[in-house]
Amino acid sequence: MDELTSVFVQESREQLADMEAGLLRLEQDPQDADNINAIFRAAHTIKGASGVIECGFIESFTHKVENILDKLRNGEITVSGNLATLLLECCDHMGHLIDVLEAGQPAPSPEVTAQAEALGVRLDAQLAAASGTEVQQGADAGSVPVEHESPVEVSGGGVVITDGWLISVRFGPNVLRGGMDPLSFLRYLSSLGEILGIETLPDAMPEAEDMDPESCYLGFEIHFQTRASKADIERVFDFVQDECELRILPPNSKLSEYLKHIEELPEDTMRLGEILVRCGALTQAELDEALRLQHDSTCQHQEDSQGEDAHPQQLGEILVEQKVVQKALVDAAVGKQTQVSEKKAKESRMIRVQADKLDQLIDLVGELVIAGASTNLLANRSGQSDLVEATSILSRLVEDIRDSALQLRMVQIGETFNRFQRVVRDVAKELEKNIELQVSGGETELDKSVVEKIGDPLTHLVRNSMDHGIEAAEIRLARGKPAHGTLGLNAYHDSGSIVIEVSDDGGGLKKDRILAKAIEKGLVQSGHNLTDQEIVNLIFEPGFSTMEKVSNLSGRGVGMDVVRRNIMALRGSVEIDSRPGLGTTMRIRLPLTLAIIDGFLVGVDKGAYVIPLDTVVECIELKDQPDSRHYLNLRGEVLPFVRLREAFNIEGDIPPRENVVVVQYAGQKAGIVVDQLMGEFQTVIKPLGNLFKHLKGIGGSTILGSGEVALILDVQALIQRCASADELRMRNSNRLLGATNLN
Template sequence: MDLEQALQTFLEESRELLDEMESILLDVEAEQTSAEQLNALFRTMHTIKGSAGLFGLETIVSFAHQAENLLDQLRDGKLALDDELVGLLLRCHDHVKLLIQALTANEALEPLRDEALEAALLGYLAVPQAMQPERHHEDPKPAASQRERWLLSLRFGPDVLRSGLDPSSFIRYLATLGEVEQIHAISCRLPAGADFDAEGNYLRFELLYQSDIDEQSLSEVFEFVREDSELFIWPLKIAAAHLHEACASATPDEAAEVERAWHQMGALGQAFPLENPAAAPDPLLEHPLATPDDEPSLAKPSPAGRADIQAEPAPAADARGGRGGESRFIKVEAGKLDSLINLIGELVIAGAAANLIARRSQQTQLVEATLSIANLIEQIRAGTLSMRMVQIGEIFHRFPRVVRDVSRELGKEIQLRIVGAETELDKSMVEKLGDPLLHIVRNAIDHGIEPPPVRVAGGKPAQGNLWLNAYHESGSVVIEVADDGGGLSRERILAKARQRGLLGEDEEPPDSAVFQQIFEAGFSTAEQVTNLSGRGVGMDVVKRGIEQLHGNIEIDSEAGRGTTFRIRLPLTLAIIDGFLVEVAGSTFVLPLETVIECIELPSGLPENGVHDCINLRGELLPLLHLDHFFELTPTVAARRNVVVSQYGDRKAGLVVDALQGEFQTVIKPLGALFSTLKAISGSTILGTGEVALILDVPALIQHACRKESERFALPPRADAARPGSPLQGSTP
């Protein structure tokens, strides 16, 4: 096994373990601590310590060992997990995470030592036993008489030393989990003369071992050396039935030595003296093994891919023969997946071109063949895109710690509630959502939720509530951040906007337009500047970040009741199902998920402006004539069509000249020159090789609804009654 690959595995698994540790510590604050949670906390730090020891990372090993000792006392009931201790363990989590990040960046670890934190740990460990609170552990360690005795037959691969792994370190690690009673080292096919390789491994080990750990944990010890190794584990009492398996690939001399060792350990009946003193175990190996304080521990990786080593009662097999139970998941480098999706995008374009040529040829068989290929391409596309979908809980689960720390800094009591963490979104979008959500959550804690005395005086519970919610709606993903605080002050925001010239003195915009002012750069109504907020920095960045993901953000707020920030995002930014329309001789693409229906444009409607509306089955539907909107030269068409589109709870009709049908659309980003366009979200390549623009339907619907609302809502001006006035007759 490549040592660099093993190190990357260690770093990734350490991050996962630290996430698990943080989640447990935040959970136990709200619930009664269980023995299972305490054991999980101990295993987290114990595993990181052991894995770090494998790579000689003494800084991580020494600190993790101190934290492990504290957690050991905690699970044994010698300490109680109170609020202060949770805070200390969270600091330990942060410190180990910092060390892992430094190791990932190839930075030195020793300068990062936190002596104050180490002193705090030692202070807990030095508390006299009589002064420590009494706790009864629900899962006491088994007595020695309850421990299982195991026979381990370990034949490490010939390149184990060359890969940087020391077989003896595995045995030292076993000693930290139980007691190694006997070790027998047997030379395997030892060559003579020039054929001897000083970096090769020619030893196998037969061990008699006693421990209270289960066979699963025992198997995980050898995760890093399962390749090219023969590793067997059996309970001692049934090992005799498997002697032939242990010797299946051994030479006759080696098999005789293995049988002699098993007799010596009592696996084949009563032990007897060795006839050949030269075959006795190496005295260095028989010496008492080092304790965890003397030697770095060995890695005990996480359960992923654990079944290569055989342990009864599972069916015995050679570790090289594959896993006893295949893992349901594999890890793929993100860059490889992105490259695959790009290639599939090009395949979609090439398939569209082939289908166009086939239809022009009017050869039925060729058309059918290209349609079959297109169907397969669509299935491949859908399957590949699903691989990039990850649960948004990956982000949501960062926030319990943020809420805990920030609320305590501000002296507030806040309960975070997460709903819809299983909602899936494109991985590239999830990674970019972290900062915008962080800004919104911090502002909700600082500005939104009142201090406990204010809440109590207003008839509310002292503890505030903050919700993170995600769900699918109309082909989009909706993410909500809601609080039950004091709500936004329309009057203060409106006054500030007028002061800065963002709104006119006589304007009375709706609440939604007023609340959108907080996204202006430098806009803040905070009376005090803190280290969290009040400088007007952040909310404009939030909106810009959401718009870069082709999404939008809305605000609902009610004074005294709370505020909800609602973010709408497309499911993916790679390949979508599109709907082609023709406007003034140009082709545009609408995301198919936003299209509800298509109807013929009623005759007799005035076309002297961009906006008008129709009655769609009793519903007022604003219309947007795309040729007028984009200032294209109108063409004469026998009939025109309305594409009824919806985004969220808003609808609008987009007037087009012709409908061209569905089209698999590969999204190509626009250059920096077009970055300020609000109605265009990207481009694609058609089967003809032409470029078609992808319309930003949410922006178009918002524009149509806003303009039509203003048109009907504004009172008539003094010149409204003059003949020829554009406002004449516009009010109902």
């Protein structure tokens, strides 16, 4: 039971995510019948599965939600904003109930139960309103005949006749245990009209040795003639509505109704004839006759040795020729078969693996990389060509294993982006703003561990853009903008990193107001000259906020500093690009993986350092460069550089030949001056302890093949150091120039 519960929790969360996404789409396109059916199926699946694991509190609440969705599916309730909000709240509550089950609690807490009761009252109100409309519609349908085009003409007393109802019912296995007799429902049904034809379907009946005498395995396809309404027919099965699958097609149903019925049949392996029988388009007698004709055709084909192109007639062709069903129904049934088989084939190719097992595999691959590097080093020192060749093959295989293992953890960021559809909808309603979310780059992949940790920072940035960035509708109209704002989420790869952008078309950051607030809070001294980028970065300071009033969303100065701290913990950075009156883009730059990277090994004195290979542009020799100068001419471009000896206070003699490793990060270039270039190196990242958190320019450590420890350089921090030093030199030059002009 524990294993069943674990599977239920995992799959129910997936169904809830699909259900929520469908409800968000429902507001945009209320007429999308496929979407409504998908929402209903998700709720129905959760309810059925909760019954299997005997979780009554999930089953009972989900049943109420399913009733509303059924009315919506049948067109008895129209889509509205209030209804969508109610159903989304029900989704949230179902998630809470699943949390209760996962925590192993026997029942929800009083608070959760009270919330369920409040939602139940609102759901009952929707059902009551729908019932009043339904009775009126039923009365009209019973008194005024509705003319439709007849989809099928059936001979031989078939089920589908143009002047009757088609009732498709599949009783659940617990009907008999509940004291209900399926035949009593059929007898009561005959009191409302005349049963013209009935087909008993024993397809769910197991082998005799597996049969339970207390279980019901029967289903029926009923051709029924009555002047009662659809609601009256449904009420016949009220006592077993939780224990049966009921489908009712009215008289003179269009072909589309039967096609829809085929599409909604259970996901099971069925043959073509079984599908047509189940949907009521074919009787068992007609199917048997068609199968007999197909058998005769096959025998004739085997006996006939003439005509190489001859082939036995297919069942669908025979049914269409006999004018038993229309070709469209046969095509739909074939499509259903294909859909089921493709889904089962896809499921058979997938396997669920626990995350901790995957993490353990990555750790082992990391150790394998280190061991492989050590073996390679020893082979090169031995000078044996055969051994060197063997270890090179081994190194290539280890690299392939590493790439494949890391690929297992790569997931698309689109699933994370789609969760913000709900966030944007709810926050926009709270702010009374009309905001549209545009998502792009959802197919971009990154490490699962990064995805799990980026959710909270993204939420802060999205809410901040909606609250601070996008203006109210009247202000936008006065500025010549459309009344609705646009919030964008985008992701793409750049230089071995993933970049995630949160953009809005609002008013942009007010730099004067930010600077004034920073001076007021003592973060900046009055009269101190700051660049635009430095002013913008003040919003990441703890406790900083320009909001005058504290709201549910912002104003307390908590959020943006957390964003930067969480992103830096992922070895990433956050940048801001704001244009007054046009909008703001928050740009998060993260490494693709937190486990293993390709590195470029360099040496300074006796120490070894690793530069992430994705940031390396080129290597050049440093010639005739004064020690006081920290920039050089790179083919007409000024390139600032930092000497690792100076940055890390490394003593010792400077070698006669130094090298510059040109690196690039976020569009900025800089140079790193080192003593030696030692080549490419596969690096397993080992985090530094808390004792070394204050170090600037160091992003982690790794173990070399020789067993020595090498430090991994933080290229972003080193480039920022170069940029700051370059900006300081420019200010000093301008100050000196100004003093010269005064003299």
